[in-house]
Amino acid sequence: MRKVDLTDDCWDLLLRLKDGAEISLCPSDPAHALYGPIASARNKFVLAQVGQSLDGRVATPSGDARDISGPDGLAHLHRCRALVDAVIVGVGTVKADDPRLSVRMAKGKDPVRVIIDCRAELKGDEGIFTDGGATVLIFQSSEAPMKTYPNADVIRLMPDETGLSPQDILSALADRNLSRILVEGGARTIARFIDADLVHRLHVAIAPIIIGSGPSGITLPPIDKLSSAHRPATETYTLGSDIVFDCLLKSDIPLARQSEKVCMADLA
Template sequence: MANDALDTDNAWDLVLSAINRSNITLPVPGSDQPAVKINGKSWELVQPASEQARNLLSLFLPLCQPVTNNSRVIGQLGQSLDGRIATVTGCSRFINGDDGITHLHRIRALCDAVVVGAGTASTDNPRLTVRRTSGRNPVRVVIDRRQRVPASHHLFTDGDAPTLHLIAGDYQPGPKTLDPTGVTTVPCLGSAENETPASPERILQVLQDFGLRKIFIEGGGVTVSSFLKAGLLDRLHVMVAPMIIGSGRPAFSLPEIDQLDEALRPKAQLVNLGSDMLFDLAFDTAKP
């Protein structure tokens, strides 16, 4: 292996080995030859690697860093060329291709919890587990103030991973215990009559109380936008599919601006996933 270029399988094994580790040299899988040196937020590849392997490392090694603050939050949106994440009826399966879906599963494998809103959970009936790659399942979190996600959906019935069901009610802060195989219902989202999106700050507080600090906001657009508006996203992956829908639900729902200097312009990396183009947007570089 030492004389061969690292491939995507090798690169993914290295990523899994890097979770919550820093200031370490990781060997080539199955060898004692050094492959990647990780120093704080930077990393150096010391073995030849394919372009796909390099891209994979550049996308996912930053997500592996130990969490030094209260939380690290990664968001994602899968959209069409014209910025739609679903049709007017809510149909979104599947805008992104196979490579984009595999990318989604890889992010799940690196996070403590994966979060979706009630609309996404109700319409898509997702499993939110890791099936297209190796890695562990995250805790599944559904923001469901009015308890409108059907009780028959996978998140509540399959037992493949723990589920946190966040609903209306007053929250009592403090350390919490998670049901390791079932559903834990947590009243925490205030009044059921409230029409505004659930507070991202409150959601992160609840997850921290359960010991969940590396958080993946998988959807939908309103939920991701609420975290972006609150300045709580450290990273955002936007996957763009070669598809034009023409109408439907927009990816972002943010306050209107008058001047372009008010627009968000994060540091960006563009990666060809194969079926989709990925914009890897780093918002954490602007944070102290």
């Protein structure tokens, strides 16, 4: 397990890399190894992030999810937001948590906020529409009632038999020059992107808490044998209060051309 000790200088370097600087990172530095693949990705890149308990829960049965991740796990999530162009959540996450989806615990720009609301369930009084934050995009089915929302753009897509296609969503975002994407929740939304083989990296952040029951972080279609299970190449990092499993699901990631050499000591 590698310890992430993220200095201000290191984070500034990663933000420069995200913005297009040609920098060669140090794989031996855990912070570079964990965040570098996000910052250096070019063209289409999808990161999924799950924050869960030791027993794999992301909320209590009543839906309380606010205190699962520790402070370092939350900071990690905000860093991931700062390194992407847009963050995606499903309508259930908005209804349950009323999230801001902004960068508050790290330096960096807020991503465009994307909500998948296939059946146009949102009312328009949710905080994300009135908080004065980054752009909000709503994906609706073309078969749902036509609804508009304050301070948000609605994109209507033709659904398939299971809802809105994750590939169609990514293509519509790419048309808006939003190519580096964080899929943050909920479990069904993350699962649909994974099942469609669109997620390049999966971060599973585990906090030392046992809930005992409640929804799980990823809900994929059932399999009969473990031989059919996902077995991604994985690196493990300790952030302090939480542990992150960095799982490589797809390796076809276009990376930035790297030239400026920056190497830091391995603090693991």
